[in-house]
Amino acid sequence: MKVNKAEIVISAVSPKQYPQDRLSEIALAGRSNVGKSSFINRLIHRKNLARTSSKPGKTQTLNFYRINEKFYFVDVPGYGYAKVSKKEREKWGKMMEEYFALRDTLKLATLIIDIRHKPTDDDVMMYEFLKHYQLPVLVVATKLDKIPKNKKSAHLEQVIQTLDLDPEDTVIPFSSETGEGKEDVWHYLEQYL
Ligand SMILES: Nc1nc2c(ncn2[C@@H]2O[C@H](COP(=O)(O)OP(=O)(O)OP(=O)(O)O)[C@@H](O)[C@H]2O)c(=O)[nH]1
Numbered sequence: 001m002k003v004n005k006a007e008i009v010i011s012a013v014s015p016k017q018y019p020q021d022r023l024s025e026i027a028l029a030g031r032s033n034v035g036k037s038s039f040i041n042r043l044i045h046r047k048n049l050a051r052t053s054s055k056p057g058k059t060q061t062l063n064f065y066r067i068n069e070k071f072y073f074v075d076v077p078g079y080g081y082a083k084v085s086k087k088e089r090e091k092w093g094k095m096m097e098e099y100f101a102l103r104d105t106l107k108l109a110t111l112i113i114d115i116r117h118k119p120t121d122d123d124v125m126m127y128e129f130l131k132h133y134q135l136p137v138l139v140v141a142t143k144l145d146k147i148p149k150n151k152k153s154a155h156l157e158q159v160i161q162t163l164d165l166d167p168e169d170t171v172i173p174f175s176s177e178t179g180e181g182k183e184d185v186w187h188y189l190e191q192y193l
């Protein structure tokens with residue numbers, strides 16, 4: 001997809017702030033610091049529209065990015081960051097439930113995981129949470145630039161096995177650093193737009 005326009009519309013913390021224009025949405029999910037915001041930036045060729053950081057916990061709100069006035073990427077706060085208080089974790093849980101359970105313009109969830117490692121228990125829980133809401137899930141195995149080429153298929157197999165990936169779902173290897181996998185991702189997303 002050729003991206004001509006990308007704009008942040010709102011950083012929301014509650015449903016009444018979500019956009020009302022009924023455009024389709026593709027939401028990101030994934031561990032803190034795994035590369036969700038970098039993924040958005042790479043897909044839309046913007047260096048830092050979605051704010052990134054080398055420290056976990058950068059994204060704290062649901063950020064709605066409207067692309068080509070056609071659909072939204074929704075960047076969400078990550079999970080699995082140890083230094084988070086119980087209260088913050090509860091706030092995060094409520095925000096995720098409210099969005100993923102009730103949002104009827106949400107067409108696809110994109111679960112970003114780190115290709116270098118076996119998906120964590122939190123990753124497995126997040127995948128199950130998304131499937132519980134009967135969402136189609138695209139798993140993006142990012143940081144592909146950090147593993148040797150000859151290890152790629154073994155790592156992907158580990159992702160499929162650990163998440164117990166549903167036959168309707170797919171995993172695509174990707175790197176925000178090099179852009180590898182970008183065309184495959186766009187091709188997949190376009191079915192939902
Ligand atoms: N080498 C490499 N580094 C990456 C890649 N994707 C992200 N990073 C780096 O990983 C760090 C975290 O990236 P973010 O995009 O901010 O991660 P996030 O998932 O949005 O993090 P939170 O908002 O804190 O949940 C940054 O230092 C990025 O530069 C990748 O594909 N390859």
Ligand SMILES: [Mg+2]
Nearest residue numbers: 036037058059
């Ligand atoms: Mg982020």
